[in-house]
Amino acid sequence: MTETLATVMLLKKQHLWLRVIVPGQFELKVKSANRWSFHSYKTSENEAVQEARSLLKQKVADQVQVIQTTKSGEKKTVFDENVTSIKKKAGLGHITTSPVWKTADDLFSTESRQTLAHLLRDYFDQQALTPTEALHSPRELSKLMEDPLFFAALDRLASIQAVRGRMGEKDQRDNIQSFFQHVLTKAQSTGFDDINKGTLNSYLAEAGKYEESAVHYRVLCSVCRTTAPATSWEAKLAGLFDLLGDQDLASLHENTTEMLDELIAEMFIMPSVIQEMLGKQPDRYNAIKVLTEMCIAKYEPLKWDTMGLKRIATLMRKHPMTQSRRTLADRVEQMLRNRTALTKGDMYEEKHAFKELLPLYIAKNGTLLGGEGMAEALTMCATRSFNRDRTLEQPEEAIKYIVETLQAPVLQLRYLLTLSKSQFGQDCSKIVCDFIPKFMDGPEHVHDIVHYRLPVKRKLKVLSTLQRMALEISLPQKTNLKLVQWLDDLLYTFLDEERIIDRMDSPEDPLFIRATNLLQFCASGLLIEGRTLNWVRDRVQEHLRQPNFVEKFTEAANTQTKKDKMVTQLHIMLKKAGLKK
Numbered sequence: 001m002t003e004t005l006a007t008v009m010l011l012k013k014q015h016l017w018l019r020v021i022v023p024g025q026f027e028l029k030v031k032s033a034n035r036w037s038f039h040s041y042k043t044s045e046n047e048a049v050q051e052a053r054s055l056l057k058q059k060v061a062d063q064v065q066v067i068q069t070t071k072s073g074e075k076k077t078v079f080d081e082n083v084t085s086i087k088k089k090a091g092l093g094h095i096t097t098s099p100v101w102k103t104a105d106d107l108f109s110t111e112s113r114q115t116l117a118h119l120l121r122d123y124f125d126q127q128a129l130t131p132t133e134a135l136h137s138p139r140e141l142s143k144l145m146e147d148p149l150f151f152a153a154l155d156r157l158a159s160i161q162a163v164r165g166r167m168g169e170k171d172q173r174d175n176i177q178s179f180f181q182h183v184l185t186k187a188q189s190t191g192f193d194d195i196n197k198g199t200l201n202s203y204l205a206e207a208g209k210y211e212e213s214a215v216h217y218r219v220l221c222s223v224c225r226t227t228a229p230a231t232s233w234e235a236k237l238a239g240l241f242d243l244l245g246d247q248d249l250a251s252l253h254e255n256t257t258e259m260l261d262e263l264i265a266e267m268f269i270m271p272s273v274i275q276e277m278l279g280k281q282p283d284r285y286n287a288i289k290v291l292t293e294m295c296i297a298k299y300e301p302l303k304w305d306t307m308g309l310k311r312i313a314t315l316m317r318k319h320p321m322t323q324s325r326r327t328l329a330d331r332v333e334q335m336l337r338n339r340t341a342l343t344k345g346d347m348y349e350e351k352h353a354f355k356e357l358l359p360l361y362i363a364k365n366g367t368l369l370g371g372e373g374m375a376e377a378l379t380m381c382a383t384r385s386f387n388r389d390r391t392l393e394q395p396e397e398a399i400k401y402i403v404e405t406l407q408a409p410v411l412q413l414r415y416l417l418t419l420s421k422s423q424f425g426q427d428c429s430k431i432v433c434d435f436i437p438k439f440m441d442g443p444e445h446v447h448d449i450v451h452y453r454l455p456v457k458r459k460l461k462v463l464s465t466l467q468r469m470a471l472e473i474s475l476p477q478k479t480n481l482k483l484v485q486w487l488d489d490l491l492y493t494f495l496d497e498e499r500i501i502d503r504m505d506s507p508e509d510p511l512f513i514r515a516t517n518l519l520q521f522c523a524s525g526l527l528i529e530g531r532t533l534n535w536v537r538d539r540v541q542e543h544l545r546q547p548n549f550v551e552k553f554t555e556a557a558n559t560q561t562k563k564d565k566m567v568t569q570l571h572i573m574l575k576k577a578g579l580k581k
Contacts (some may be wrong), residue, residue: 026068026078028052030061031312034142049079056081059231062143075086082147092149093121096202097416098157100165104182107135110323112263117269119156123149125273130230130266136220137228138187142266167246192222196349199244204255219259227263237308250318256564257319264312265323268331277308284335285353286344290330292360296369297323305333329370336377342385350385358382358405368406369413376422378402392424406512410449410462413439426473433479446494456500460526463487467528486528495532505539511552512566517541522577537579545578
């Protein structure tokens with residue numbers, strides 16, 4: 001055979017295979033579990049690269065190199081990629097805050113793991129991995145720490161934490177890197193428990209107090225040993241629920257639900273998880289509807305749903321799953337903000353789809369679920385659905401429809417005040433300014449805004465919350481301040497007519513009781529600064545101006561020690577009530 005022959009000769013001699021290196025050939029080397037090994041030879045570069053990409057897509061190897069041997073005997077790398085780069089190049093996610101890590105154990109906190117999930121979302125999504133699995137699996141953590149993206153993540157984390165913790169950026173970067181190395185060493189040296197299929201609930205029930213760090217760490221090491229090797233999110237969920245087996249999800253131990261909530265909440269941050277869990281949906285409307293019904297524990301799985309959707313939906317119906325519900329709500333909010341149409345039909349179908357979705361976001365008490373962010377997302381979605389060109393211009397019709405759907409004036413006002421906190425709501429300030437005077441023309445009594453059967457404290461809290469919401473925003477012509485003053489006048493009239501302050505300050509009671517009632521009321525936060533609060537404070541001042549006030553206030557005490565204690569408590573109450581600096 002000549003030297004110019006671009007083939008590989010494999011000679012079998014004495015039961016041994018020998019590789020003959022021929023100039024011009026292409027050698028494939030694969031890396032698996034941090035070990036490089038020879039895979040095969042190819043006669044052309046195109047054939048070698050195709051084989052390399054195939055190995056990465058099938059996850060046969062973590063990394064593949066194609067090395068060409070020139071006629072002069074030199075080796076040249078023509079292809080070098082890993083399982084991450086074979087897909088879209090992973091980048092860093094956008095984060096603006098991070099907890100300041102002072103020890104390696106800080107990496108295990110919920111806030112820290114969520115920070116890592118958002119920062120390295122592309123990497124974790126492509127690897128079908130959660131931050132919890134990475135921190136509890138030596139192989140996965142080692143792979144992460146070798147990835148170039150990890151070092152970029154260190155820089156981003158160090159820059160944020162250095163500002164928050166008022167420390168040197170370089171020093172904090174070195175600290176973070178040493179923390180990860182410590183976590184890796186800990187994972188390599190820590191044992192785990194074998195969890196057989198169908199025994200996860202009993203294992204966690206007997207594990208001890210899950211909130212204890214040692215128990216928590218060993219449990220997650222044991223569970224992640226089963227879930228981390230999965231090469232897809234579907235396989236990961238299948239492995240997790242295989243550990244549960246046929247266990248009745250309604251009767252799970254609290255340790256089990258807490259652990260599942262942690263893992264599933266992190267999975268929900270990854271874009272591919274939702275796609276794989278939902279399967280093929282007719283349009284975005286159906287996808288959003290399913291996820292929203294899961295959030296409010298109303299989704300009933302259908303026979304053609306994926307296994308992951310069926311089991312997770314059942315879990316969220318039977319248990320609080322607080323972290324998962326919050327993360328899923330954030331995903332729903334992002335989907336509502338998206339410019340893509342809800343349906344594949346015309347504008348009339350878009351309107352109908354939004355009108356079908358809106359009732360899902362109205363709670364039993366009539367308020368909108370999700371707070372400021374969800375109010376803005378729903379309004380943006382409605383505005384696009386009601387506009388033929390799907391822009392955010394002319395939101396009047398959409399906002400008017402949402403307001404009418406809420407029915408009760410107080411709920412309508414609360415929605416508009418909540419919306420006004422957002423950037424989009426600030427652009428709609430004229431609509432809010434037009435609504436507030438109409439709202440103020442209606443009610444003449446507190447009971448026209450809140451139900452008369454509610455306890456007094458609840459009534460006061462509803463109105464003072466509206467006042468605080470109005471003070472947090474800025475509207476043209478100071479319309480929000482006019483609303484605050486109008487609500488304050490309503491409260492004053494209500495307390496006066498109902499003689500609520502008079503009952504607190506009954507002449508039949510000792511001075512100690514009367515003064516204490518008034519001071520505690522002032523300090524309760526049920527009233528904000530204004531006419532009504534000052535009126536109650538004036539009643540206290542009248543008592544304070546009495547001759548021998550301290551003696552009358554402490555007359556029930558039979559020792560000097562008790563009297564001194566009562567006087568100390570009086571000064572504390574005066575400060576909380578805003579009567580003493």
